[in-house]
Amino acid sequence: MTSPIPQLLSRLRDLRPARPFRVMEVCGGQTHSILRHGLDLLLEEHANIQLLHGPGCPVCVIPADYLDRAIALSRQPDTLVCTFGDLIRVPSGSSGDLYAARAAGARIRTCLSPLDALDLAEKNPSLRVIWLAIGFETTAPAHALALRLARERGLANYSVLPSLFLLPPVLRAICAAPDTAPDAFLAAGHVCTVTGSAPYDALAAELRRPIAITGFTPEEILLGAYHALRLHADGTPSCFNAYPSAVHPDGNPAARALMDETFVTCDQTWRGLGILPRSGLALAPAYAAFDANALLPDASVPAPAPDAPACPASRILRGLLSPPDCPFYGTRCTPDTPLGAPMVSPEGACSAFYLHRPRP
Numbered sequence: 001m002t003s004p005i006p007q008l009l010s011r012l013r014d015l016r017p018a019r020p021f022r023v024m025e026v027c028g029g030q031t032h033s034i035l036r037h038g039l040d041l042l043l044e045e046h047a048n049i050q051l052l053h054g055p056g057c058p059v060c061v062i063p064a065d066y067l068d069r070a071i072a073l074s075r076q077p078d079t080l081v082c083t084f085g086d087l088i089r090v091p092s093g094s095s096g097d098l099y100a101a102r103a104a105g106a107r108i109r110t111c112l113s114p115l116d117a118l119d120l121a122e123k124n125p126s127l128r129v130i131w132l133a134i135g136f137e138t139t140a141p142a143h144a145l146a147l148r149l150a151r152e153r154g155l156a157n158y159s160v161l162p163s164l165f166l167l168p169p170v171l172r173a174i175c176a177a178p179d180t181a182p183d184a185f186l187a188a189g190h191v192c193t194v195t196g197s198a199p200y201d202a203l204a205a206e207l208r209r210p211i212a213i214t215g216f217t218p219e220e221i222l223l224g225a226y227h228a229l230r231l232h233a234d235g236t237p238s239c240f241n242a243y244p245s246a247v248h249p250d251g252n253p254a255a256r257a258l259m260d261e262t263f264v265t266c267d268q269t270w271r272g273l274g275i276l277p278r279s280g281l282a283l284a285p286a287y288a289a290f291d292a293n294a295l296l297p298d299a300s301v302p303a304p305a306p307d308a309p310a311c312p313a314s315r316i317l318r319g320l321l322s323p324p325d326c327p328f329y330g331t332r333c334t335p336d337t338p339l340g341a342p343m344v345s346p347e348g349a350c351s352a353f354y355l356h357r358p359r360p
């Protein structure tokens, strides 16, 4: 089978704008694919498209004080904190990281799924098991399923500390700031398998910018960039679903029903971006008994601290700074000695650059 890439590049060249066309992707998986295959360089050369890497890494946007709370919980007696492995080295505001807390004796365990944490709670009734429920719309249904099962099974020793994010509000916030507003977005295909493409139709019209829902292969990303540029050239700020094999207009109704049962929207703090209205998910009142926030006396939670002063992650997350332009990239800051979350998480833009591009 012949590759569609030469034809896509030809079509992109036909639309090449005079000034740089700035397209932001908001998915760490897409960032990796872009850098691994040099798609940013191809798009710049052939179509004058400048790719910006937005807040698409769920670990990178977690506020520092969330980790302070997780570490404070892990120090409570008879408590086991369970987490995705990505989170283990992310700096908190003032308590170090989960890795250091575990080395100091706290019970912290990495799991591949919230169902693993649920299983640990069932097998260890004398322990309070706390699951760090993080992520975007993609992972929220799995957290929701574990919550529903915990309730059905009457597991009183299973709790959840949520830090869940919704993508449309952050796209609104980015467009509201004149220094960050891109000309178009590539929307994350896996998020849209849950939400559907329909919400992005309305969002594109609201933001007056094209949005292309895109997969993860080089061909899919180039196709998304092509449709974003085509819609711009046509003067049509709408959404194009360039990933129809996985994304349907109404997404996954069963997953969304689970989310609607277990969560409610809330104002959410994004690391580097501040509090964005109705941009997160908190436990629904019917599931309040599973909220680990209630297990922490206020006095045991350190005051929120600013992000690490040396690390300009907020500029990285808003597409204002490319990782290689950070003065600490590859010198003081590496995956072994990370100064900020975007170098810790495999989905972070800094670690993606470090993996795929030559070090300084």
Ligand code: SF4
Residues within 6 Å of the ligand: 310, 311, 312, 313, 316, 323, 326, 327, 328, 329, 330, 333, 334, 338, 339, 340, 341, 342, 343, 344, 350
């Ligand atoms: S390279 Fe390190 S210090 Fe610089 S923005 Fe990325 S995480 Fe922060």
